[in-house]
Amino acid sequence: MMEKTLVIQNKLGLHARAAAKLSHLANMFNSDIYLVYDEDRINAKSLLGILTLAATVGNDITIQALGDDEQEAVDALGQLFQNKFDEEN
């Protein structure tokens, strides 16, 4: 399993449009992908699941991926976080 922890940097946090981008991207990979925040671990392929995290700017989120493309999945999702979901560039 691949794992990477990132800080949410976009001001709006994991809101609806960011969650939609994240789940859409996660669905492109074969691996099972999860987001972990506090005690919650949700399926990163579920838009509504991501929204239940209610994660905001400054929160740490861990991406976990398990499968044949786990490295690519963690890298791609991590890049989306680092790009602030293309909201502030």
Added chain:
Amino acid sequence: MIKSLIITHGNIGREMIEVAETILEIKLDIESISFEWKGDGSSMIRQVESFIERNKANKVIIFTDMFGGSPMNITTQFIGPNVEVFSGINLPGLLKFLSYQNKKIEFREIIKVVKKGAIDGISIISEYLGEKK
């Protein structure tokens, strides 16, 4: 394939579709009908009949905004093996439907998943935060 129609009081349905399209950044294949406040509803019935006729090769879900409201009452007559009516659609329920619409899951199962998504989307936030602590 599942085809869907949202019928609501006022323009709620059309607005929900536009919001979902903005969130998902895609053009959605959903039609909407705004309930006409005046009249006996016969024009709306004809629009629903036309929608079902155009999509008779598909399963159809008609989303309405409120249990017991006119959009639900008028569409109940169309319920059948290939048509179901859903009341109380909200944004989480609609997004859940859109994420399951093209999955190879039985029509009736998808409707149950949508209902759960819509209900799960309702929270009293202080209680929710209390549970998380």
